[in-house]
Amino acid sequence: MxxxxxxxxxxxxxxxxxxxxxxxxxxxxxxxxxxxxxxxxxxxxxxxxxxxxxxxxxxxxxxxxxxxxxxxxxxxxxxxxxxxxxxxxxxxxxxxxxxxxxxxxxxxxxxxxxxxxxxxxxxxxRPTKLEADQAEIDQARRTVAEAVDLDMSARAVHLAASAATALGCEYAAVYLREESPTPFIADRGWRPVASSEEVTAAILPLWQAARQGPVVEQDVSQSARVHRPLGWDDGVVSAAAVPLGSEGAAGVLVVVHTGIRPRGFTVLCTRVLEAIGEAGTELLAT
CATH class of the missing domain: 3.30.450.40 (GAF domain)
Incomplete structure (x- = not known):
């Protein structure tokens, strides 16, 4: 235009x-x-x-x-x-x-x-918009790969931070099934008021759902898969999750938007999140 x-x-x-x-x-x-x-x-x-x-x-x-x-x-x-x-x-x-x-x-x-x-x-x-979208996806992949020299815990935190930043989310969490029962998190202005165990319990239903592919909940108040301390009453308005590894074998990456800047996830958001999940799977397997 x-x-x-x-x-x-x-x-x-x-x-x-x-x-x-x-x-x-x-x-x-x-x-x-x-x-x-x-x-x-x-x-x-x-x-x-x-x-x-x-x-x-x-x-x-x-x-x-x-x-x-x-x-x-x-x-x-x-x-x-x-x-x-x-x-x-x-x-x-x-x-x-x-x-x-x-x-x-x-x-x-x-x-x-x-x-x-x-x-x-x-x-x-317009074609320039489509090109810009693809560039955003490519940049998200490159950002994840920057953590290749870090240890496993730092890589997981970097993965969560990369997702939160790329999607403008206030919170992201990486749950690794074999690495730690405690999720690796990145907060950008919001954090659930709960223990790590409670957060993990809220992540598990999303991991189960994401084993079949990306999960997007545009309004968590209408979702049966999003629970406290990541629910509506906690300040979350929307949530998305992608598997790490085939059918989530390694774990799951979860991101949320809150009432601070309420919004959901576009098709591009999902594509970016999938790209980050794929790059993260490679990063964590290295």
């Missing part, structure tokens, strides 16, 4: 106080795909794909054309996106979602702005 087109989307969004805009276009079988936007909508372009019928806010927008909410606390709007204020507008077969703390949810301009946004937005993800 040209800088002029980007500026236009930002100007349109600013009319109603939106800092995030998502343009979700239809693809096969009722799926919606984020192709463009503002703020997180731009940053996550190409990395949000979801079934509209499975997302209450989007499903209501399709049926009613306009859905808004204005809450005192952030809530999940759709997929990985959380916001305190949001509006979802159906524009023909596309859904435009606005979000931000200063969004004017009662504005009479929301519908017209959504139509203008759709008209100005891209119809596909």
């Amino acid at each position: 040209s800088s002029e087109a980007t500026t236009l989307l930002e100007e349109l969004a600013s009319r109603i106080g939106a800092t995030d805009v998502f343009v979700l276009v239809p693809v096969d079988d009722g799926m919606l795909f984020n192709v463009d936007g503002v703020g997180r909508g731009a940053g996550w372009a190409g990395n949000v794909t979801l079934q509209a019928a499975d997302e209450p806010v989007l499903a209501r927008a399709v049926a009613e054309r306009l859905v808004t909410f204005d809450g005192s606390h952030p809530r999940r709007v759709f997929g990985p996106y959380w916001a305190r204020k949001a509006a979802a507008v159906a524009v023909q077969d596309t859904v435009v979602v606005f979000g931000g703390d200063h969004l004017e949810v009662a504005s009479a301009e929301i519908l017209a702005t959504a139509v203008s946004i759709r008209g100005a937005a891209m119809d596909s993800v």
Whole structure:
């Protein structure tokens, strides 16, 4: 997208106080795909794909054309996106979602702005964005490999720290089945108030689930696999896990987002986490 087109989307969004805009276009079988936007909508372009019928806010927008909410606390709007204020507008077969703390949810301009946004937005993800996404994955792999000269414990901590940093998470933990019953952790502003044994007990269900492949819980309040001290009441809003080794033979890598910066995990987040898990498996086996 040209800088002029980007500026236009930002100007349109600013009319109603939106800092995030998502343009979700239809693809096969009722799926919606984020192709463009503002703020997180731009940053996550190409990395949000979801079934509209499975997302209450989007499903209501399709049926009613306009859905808004204005809450005192952030809530999940759709997929990985959380916001305190949001509006979802159906524009023909596309859904435009606005979000931000200063969004004017009662504005009479929301519908017209959504139509203008759709008209100005891209119809596909720009190639430079796809290239940047791949570069992010490659960099995550390289960062993990930097710990090759460290001992096993330090490698595990480095692996957790690499995941937390790459995904902007407040907490990450590496559980190694044969190495230690105590998880190796990296905290970036949040840590569970619990013993190591309690944290391990909360990690084990995620390890069991991740043995079949990556696990993503966009809203832990709705999950039966996330328990205290990594649960909703502890401040966690979303969680993800990937196996270390074939079917998690070596262990599991777990990352969480909290209420400090509430959000979930995009397709790119999952790809980055998988790449870190694969590189971490190699690192820990060396």
